Amino acid sequence: MKLDNLIKMANQIGAFFEAMPDRAQAVKDVAKHLMNTWDPRMREQLLASLGTEEEGKLKPLVRDALATLGRSESGR
Amino acid sequence: MNAYVKACGETDFGTPQKVPEGTQSAGAGGLCMSGTPLRGQATAILEIDGVSVTVPAGTSLMRAAAEAGVMVPRLCATDSLEAFGSCRLCLVEIEGRRGFPASCTTPAEAGMKVRTQSPQLAKLRRNVMELYISDHPLDCLTCSANGNCELQTMAGVVGLRDVRYGMTGVNHFTDSVTDDSNPYFSFDPGKCIVCNRCVRACEEQQGTFALTISGRGFESRVAAGQSESFMNSECVSCGACVNVCPTATLMEKTVIDKGQAEHSVITTCAYCGVGCGFRAEMQGSDVVRMVPWKDGRANEGHACVKGRFAWGYATHPDRVTKPMIRAKITDPWCEVSWEEALRHTASEFRRIQAKHGRNSIGGIVSSRCTNEEGYLVQKLVRAAFGNNNVDTCARVCHSPTGYGLKQTLGESAGTQTFKSVEKSDVIVVIGANPSDGHPVFASRLKRRVREGAQLIVIDPREIDLVNSPHIKAAHHLKLKPGTNVAVLSAMAHVIVTEGLLDEDFIAERCEDKAFADWREFVVRPTNSPEALEGASGVPAAEVRGAARLYARAGNGAIYYGLGVTEHSQGSTAVIAIANLAMATGNVGREGVGVNPLRGQNNVQGSCDMGSFPHELPGYRHVSDTLTRELFERDWGVVIQPEPGLRIPNMLDAALDGSFLGLYCQGEDPAQSDPNTTHVTAALAAMECVVVQDLFLNETAKYAHVFLPGASFLEKDGTFTNAERRISRVRRVMTPLTGMADWEVTMALSKALGYEMHYAHPSEIMDEIGRLTPTFAGVNYEKLDAAGSLQWPCNDDAPEGTPTMHVGQFVRGKGRFLITQYVPTDEKITRRFPLLLTTGRVLSQYNVGAQTRRTANADFYGADLLEIHPHDAEERGIRDGDRVGVESRVGSTTLPVSITERVQPGVVYTTFHFPESGANVVTTDNSDWATNCPEYKVTAVQVSRLVGA
Known part of the structure; x- marks a missing residue:
């Protein structure tokens, strides 16, 4: 799938949750949304963008959420 | 019987x-x-x-x-x-x-x-009847009402034996000319007894006021419009007048052609989400007419032009009745037996999985098919395909409803019955056009408004409800497409800052912390109507007026449609609507609530049946081990714990080569999904596309297997309408293909090596009830006894649940959520200066596969582009011109209708005809939470075609 599209979709999710007052909770909520509604191959592709040039296109909230996801996915 | x-x-x-x-x-x-x-x-x-x-x-x-x-x-x-x-x-x-x-x-x-x-009464009645009969033709034996004529019956009841005034009355029948202009019914004034039933039905039931009695005394005549033909009048062909006519004055042409029916079967309409009950009147297996069922709770004896008359597609010559296969989509179709078609499909799917992995195929559940059929397709995907790549066409319409209402109220469904509107004091209609999309509900709504309820319309376009006979909206918030959340948040701002909250309701029924956060958010000056006026285009005073009216309603009800959900912030807007209802205490009793107007007959049902890739039946997440184990035990398979692909994801994955097989039942993504070029490229990239449908639709052009489908008249099952009402669909004719859709899915599953064992759809419903707590009390016996049932229906609510969230929300406490307005990425520019939004008309239905194959095409035979006179003049466009419409993803041409219904800067079209290519220009921008496409906002340029 096109990474740009996945980044756009993830940032849209981030845009909703970044209005929440509790940032730590917002990070969890973004991660939960991705876990609950995205096919694993989409998550994996997005996760793979961390540490690459593409990471800069992600909203910080999404980046942080992905980081927590990365930890939990690797622990599966 | x-x-x-x-x-x-x-x-x-x-x-x-x-x-x-x-x-x-x-x-x-x-x-x-x-x-x-x-x-x-x-x-x-x-x-x-x-x-x-x-x-x-x-x-x-x-x-x-x-x-x-x-x-x-x-x-x-x-x-x-x-x-x-x-x-x-x-x-x-x-x-x-x-x-x-x-x-x-x-x-x-x-x-x-x-x-x-009494003797005196008998004499009086006979005298009255004498007068009627003296001016009525006595062609009873050849009259189309013979066998069902109330005049004839009453003449018999009163014992009329003689007509002293002769039987050559010169009034009604000697100079009358039959009006056959309407394709579905005829009007023969010669047989009219001026009982006024038709006029009253048009007023009371339908609310169109198209009919009147012209003239006085002996010259009294029923007249449509200004004594026009029915076809040229305001008549909307709902058939209410025909239904109540006691003679053959207004008569269905099918009855005139075929005669009276000899038996009838109660079933449920397969068009919109209202789910009207109908009596299919039959001669053997031939439908004579469809008559709205008085005891149908959704419609109570009313109907619209689609359900009442547009059923002829079921026997249209375009129906494909034999399975077909082909190796390549460029090859001609080859008719094969069911066995061969299913064996070939199974073989292809297994071949693809063997080569590309278990997750390389999937299925689409139709919101047109029954609950039982939807349940079977998702079971096929989860049990026989072995993955969760199942989605439904609800993805592209009301998926944000499921998300937004689940998050806030705790259940992915509307809160009320349709009848509830009869107790509403203020009715808010947002992003819906019920007069066209949900006409039978619109009639109820309009009746309530005529009784004195206030109406608020929030829509970029002046829909009929804004100003129609005896109906005038108190407020029309004519917002710019894409700004629902801004307007809804601004309304919330007014309600909070002007002290209009229902504090007791909130304290008792909602989460404290979530409410406090939301309150802090909406009171910010940036959320005031004045601050958001520039974005939404709605004068702040109008927003304030509407918010006050709704908050002080007494009973305030919100009805919404795809004009809310089909946005990049579709889910946010649904949440904002729920916030408003909770903030004003408008949940949990009759007359209030949050009411999604579902587009297709079984959108609610297909969602309930577990056809989303992340949810098993009853909206339980696939990651929930206990739920999964429940199904695994019953089905004897292992169910994957991860969500599968949604429809847009399937298309994306097809283009990257990881999704190559699709079973598509009763859905036409090549016409109905946005960005047609993208969709068709994805379909063309797949190795095995299986389309199951009544007709060779647009998607079938990219299919390798075509499995002929059955219409709603040919199968048993249930539909669930927008009010969660489960109603029986009853077979009135044998499937033209030899198999109902549920039987085809079962046969495909068997060919794949996973055998299902059901002798009748009732057994599928028994399984659904066994595995789904909200359906635990639903079975065919109970449905037959009750007529219909609204879920949840279980031990806690054995008779079903007409109103949800009474006393307590399904999730416990109601949850306010912050709804920050985020402008869509689909912005106007100098190159694309207009915003295109889409909708549908009364007589056509979605992609038009059914209605285009009926005489409804006489009412609306081509999609039109509505454009404001100012925008038209700037471009040198005249009414009726064919214009080019170009967006960032594609271009098409459409004929133009110049109208002030749309605001300057906005154009509007329908998407009923494939040749119009409305979705060639819509983009694949989508809702943040659900990927529901943003059909309602596309930046376009409209240009006069050279030589037009």
Whole structure:
């Protein structure tokens, strides 16, 4: 799938949750949304963008959420 | 023969039933013999022909008599309309009173002693009938109403034997010309007795006011519009007038052609999410006509032009009835047996999985098919395909409803019955056009507004409800497309800052912390109507006025449609709507609530049945181990714990080569999904596309296997409408293909090596009930007994749940969520300066596969682009010109209608005709939470075509 599209979709999710007052909770909520509604191959592709040039296109909230996801996915 | 399959013929009670507060009439159909409504809470005990009867005070004597089993003769009275008192046939005698009052307009009082039969009454009635018959043709044996003519019946009842005035009346029938302009019914004024039923039905039931009585006395004539033909008048062809006509004056052309039916079957309409009950009147397996079912709770005897008349597609010559396969999409189709088609499909799917992995194939559940069929397709995907790559066409319409309402209220469904609107004081309609999309509900809504309820319309376009006969919206917030969240948040700002919150409701029913966060958010000056006026285009004073009206409503109800959900912030807008309802205490009783108007007949049901890739039936997440184990035990398979691909993800994955096989039942993504070029490229990239449909639709152009589908007339099952009402669909004719859709899915599953064992869809529903707590009390026996059931239906609510969240939200405490307005990425520029938004018209339905194959095409034969006069003039466009419409993803051409319905800067079109290519220009921008496409906002340029 096109990474740009996945980044756009993830940032849209981030845009909703970044209005929440509790940032730590917002990070969890973004991660939960991705876990609950995205096919694993989409998550994996997005996760793979961390540490690459593409990471800069992600909203910080999404980046942080992905980081927590990365930890939990690797622990599966 | 059971209560739902019976010989034709109905009883008319004469006047409507007066229903005591808080109760609903029940029953399984049959002829209405009461004639007028029941009324009120207090009761009156009276005596009719020596029989004691107790009725609600205010009930007509005619109705009271009917309740006592006494049928009073009448012509102008019928129980679906208010009494009129014109025919003078229903006269009665009341002990101690002088004269002969009309029983239809005389209210029952305690202690009355009424006689419906006496020598004097008989003489009077015979005299009245003599006058009618003296001016009525006596071609009874060749008349289309023969066998179902109330005039004929009443002439028999009153014992008419002689007509002293002769039978050559010169008024109605000697100079009359039949109006055959309407494709579905004919109007023969020669047979009219001027009972006014048709005029009253158009007013009371439909609310269109298209008919009137022109002239006076002997010159009285029913007239459509300004004495125009029916086709040229405002008539919307709902058929209400035809339904109540006591003679052959207004008659279905199918009855004229075929004659009266000999039996009927109660079933449910397969068009929109209202889910009207219908009596299919049959001659053998041939449908004669579809008559709205009085005991259908969703419609209560009303219908629209689609359900009432547009069913001929079921036997259209375009129907494909044999399975077909081909190796490449460029090859011609080859007819094969069912066995070969299914064996080939299974072989192809297994080949693809062997090569590309288990997750390389998937299925699409149709919101047009039954619950049982939807359940089977998702079971096929989860059990036989072994993955969760199942989605439904609800993805592209109401998936944000599921998300938004689950997050806030705790259940992915609307909160009310349709009837609830009768108790609303203020009705908010957002992003919906019920007069066209959900016409039978619109009629209920309009009736309530005529009774005095206030109406707020939030829509970029001036829909009919804004200003129509006897209807005027108190506020029309004519917002720019894509700014729903801004307007809804601004309304919330007004409600909070002006002290209009229902503090007690919130304190008792909602989460404290979530409410406090939300409150802090909405009071910010950036959320004020003044601050958001620039974005939304709605004057702040209008927003303030609408917010105050809704908050002070008493009973405030919100109805919304795809103009809310099909946005990049579709889910946010649904959440904002729920926030408003909670903030004002408008949840949990009749007359209020949050009401999604579902587009297709079974959108609610297909979602309920677990057709989303992340949820098993009953909206339980696939990651939930206990739920998964429940299904695994029952199905004998392992279910994957991760979500599968949604439809847009499947298409993306097809283009990257990881998704190569699709079973698509009753859905046409090549026409209905956005960015057609992208969709068709994805379909073309797949190795095995299986389309199951009635017709070779646009998607079938990219298919390798075509499995012919069955229409709703050909199968048993259930549909669930927008009010969570589960209604039976009953087979009235044998499937033209030899198999109902559920049988095809079962056969495909068997070919894949996973055998399912059901002898009848009732057994599928039994399994659904066994595995789904909200459906635990649903089975066919109970549905037959109750007529329909609204889920949740289980031990806690054995009779179903008409109103949700009574006393407590399903999730416990209601949850406010912050709804920050985020402008869509689809912005206007100098190159694309207009915003295109889409919708549908009354006579056509979605991609038009059905309605285009009926005479509904006479009403609307091509998609039009509506453009404001200012924008048209700037471009040198004249009404009727064909124009080019270009967006960032594609271009098409459309004929133009210049109208002030749309605001400057906005254009609008429908998407019923594939040749118009409306979705060639829509983008794949989508809702943040659900990927529901943003059909409602596309930046475009419109240009006059050279030479046009």
